[in-house]
Amino acid sequence: MNTPKPVLRRTLDGLYDFAAVLAAFCLAAILLVIVAQMVARWLSIEVPGLSEYAGYLMASASFLAFAHALNRGAHIRVGLFLTALGERRFWGELWCMVISTAAACYLAWYAVRLVYWSYVLNDLSQGQDVTPLWIAQAPMAAGAVLLAVCFVDNLVALLMTRKDNIGSSAIEQSHAE
Numbered sequence: 001m002n003t004p005k006p007v008l009r010r011t012l013d014g015l016y017d018f019a020a021v022l023a024a025f026c027l028a029a030i031l032l033v034i035v036a037q038m039v040a041r042w043l044s045i046e047v048p049g050l051s052e053y054a055g056y057l058m059a060s061a062s063f064l065a066f067a068h069a070l071n072r073g074a075h076i077r078v079g080l081f082l083t084a085l086g087e088r089r090f091w092g093e094l095w096c097m098v099i100s101t102a103a104a105c106y107l108a109w110y111a112v113r114l115v116y117w118s119y120v121l122n123d124l125s126q127g128q129d130v131t132p133l134w135i136a137q138a139p140m141a142a143g144a145v146l147l148a149v150c151f152v153d154n155l156v157a158l159l160m161t162r163k164d165n166i167g168s169s170a171i172e173q174s175h176a177e
Contacts, residue, residue: 009165012153013071019146020068026061026139030054049129056136063143067150073167090162097158101151108148111141 005013037050069075078096085092117123119134154164 012149015146016068016071016150019064019143022139023061023065023068023143026057026064030057030061033057049125049127049131052125052127052129052131056131059136060139060143063140063147066143066147070147070150070154071165071167077166090158093158093164097151097155097164101148101155104144104148104151108141108144111137111144115141 033050033054036047037054040047040050066075078092082089082092082096115134115137118132118137123133125131125133125136154166158164
């Protein structure tokens with residue numbers, strides 16, 4: 001019998017899923033930008049900055065999808081090494097989770113600072129689009145913060161239950177069948 005998930009668990013999972021949906025919209029927007037760029041070339045119309053916007057959208061899509069991918073087991077893990085640890089696997093998992101959490105928090109801190117200083121200094125892109133960089137950097141920073149939250153979430157779960165929230169990867173599932 002399935003027990004209902006706690007509210008915090010449902011909220012965090014929903015947040016990770018929502019960010020993944022935003023990432024998917026960014027990917028669709030990349031397609032639209034590229035098609036618009038192709039049509040503009042065919043019609044000999046100059047639309048400055050489309051390449052830059054495709055780049056901004058790619059960074060946004062990547063960072064917004066990181067937390068969702070982590071909880072689905074889509075990130076590269078050191079499963080062979082952890083399996084070889086046998087009964088000491090928990091300590092290997094804990095070590096990996098602590099290092100990953102620290103790295104994700106470091107990334108999130110500096111990504112948010114980057115957005116802040118780009119806003120304060122009114123930093124503009126170097127391309128023809130002349131976009132305020134904080135606008136282009138904000139989704140990346142949001143994704144980095146969400147990834148840090150996801151790692152903290154998994155670290156706390158690992159410490160409390162001796163199991164993280166990371167789903168098994170597709171590779172592990174294919175070997176189990």
